[in-house]
Amino acid sequence: MAKSTTERRKSSHLRICSTKNVEFAHKTTGFEDVDFIHRALPELGVDKIDITCSAFGKRLSAPFFIESITGGSAEAKRINKSLAAAAEKAGVAMGLGSQRAMIENPSLSDTYCVRDVAPDILLIGNIGIAQLMEYDVRRITDAVDCVGADAIFVHLNALQEAIQPEGNRNFEKCLSYLEKFTSQLSIPVIAKETGAGISRDVAAALSKAGVKGIDVAGAGGTSWGAVELHRNSQGHESFWEWGIPTALSVVEVAGTCKLPIIASGGIRSGCDAAKAIALGADYAGAALPFLKAAEKGEKAVFDELERWKEQLKICMFLTGCENLKSLANSPLIITGRTAELFRLRGISPEGFANRREHSKMIL
Template structure:
């Protein structure tokens, strides 16, 4: 019989395989239909633009980063090594995938330690599930000398996962204890099902440093877990949750800094996330696609450097000299977002009048 460690490594590899199969290059209609207001005259030149942004007491020279992907098996160790080099060479921050496997099986720790070894001076986020306690969070941070820790909330994934957790009532309390005990900022992150304003308010009340709203539109973990099921599939849950832009609308007025992720494909998608309030943008599927092959690093580095140049171009076009300025730029949200906001009592019209 296969041992538990091998089962967990296989699951990690299955997740990566399914995520690669899901990859699509085009932006979701909601992103396309959300549009900036173009002004022919602005006072911003290309040389005036800075991409630097701040969040949770950290300064990011690049406003987008490698979001949580993987780790724990030989295959994912190689992926993490390439991702860490990509982060180092481009100045991006990087989050690890879930470090749960390293908490249970010490032999998997190298799969995560390689990230800090390859990127000794970069900003790194550790990552654990919300069912872990403050002591486990401390160990995860220490393992990679992390600058912050993501605590992921993935109830929808767990319920579809055949071997997933079935107890969730202690999550918020666990997160609160981690926040109190942590020496580094605590970021709470969805895994692709989005956030509501009610959940954001709950996290604000316990003092988390930032919230990654991670909406639908990117890697679909309900679909991944259904793909791993042999029978009794819950495929009707594969469109569960709020989209990334819907979640950003839910976060309007949040006092806690917001990270946007989930189906972000292009620098224009990133810019729209910033205009809707995000301070930082995370990409997982795009980054995994960039480094999926052993020899893909040179092209991946070139692509990310190009994204930085293209994002600078977009800020210039909008007339924003910084990410904080872009957050005040006029933008008209997609009709589907307007309908959602009307139903939820969220003011969307003021965004177009700024």
């Protein structure tokens, strides 16, 4: 059967992200402006530090998500299996790529099916908000059931749709479609950006619409402006650098709603994850580094996840935090452009700097 537009687009995204520079060139996540206060006397053992947590009803060995990447082609199938097998072994969560391709062509369903290699992981399905306006809820829930997902990401990709030659440029009433969707699903719906971040106003609207979590997917990592430019969105160069830096997005969302927050967009190490959690996220995730690792195979993905776990634990050791709850309250020094952005949005960097340190050692 001839490949559909969706299948062809998904394959070209994979190829472009694997071979070209698709990250923000100037704008950063902001994590480089965020520093912990080093604790010379940690009063802890690294190996006793607890980084386990729960997410959407499942236990995780670490607060990490492999973000939504792919599905819908033979190459996607191989990548999904590697990611899922590594996630199972490492005890972390995984998102599937947009399931639009399998809804349009059910013969592609098996390229998303990973439960054979990952029976226990927190597995999250994926659909675009534009598809909520297009498909009957039933078609989406069937796709989610078919892969055995525990929750579903609804991705908000207005930037990508606006500059894609074949994109959906009409998001009128998208919030009411989302509200209807959340009210009809029996599994949690998690709203997710794709690299341009979520502001406080959008977080408030999403929370009101009934989502059970928010993945900020902010600016500083993969830029969809860049990906689409490599495809053929000539004339849209200005959008390479578009979006809310991840650090600011995390703080805005955390200050607005009590929902679980996944920090993603440019998270590149366990240290970035530690900073994101100290800023207010509950979990941290990434796409591009795991895609690159998956191309080498399951072991490379697993090794990367284990490296992140070790880095997270060392950050916690060096700040005297024995668990994720105490990391969340760790004082932070925020300087430079990130401090300036915080102040412009009414957020006090001093508030983070003067938190009381959590430690047995405080006299």
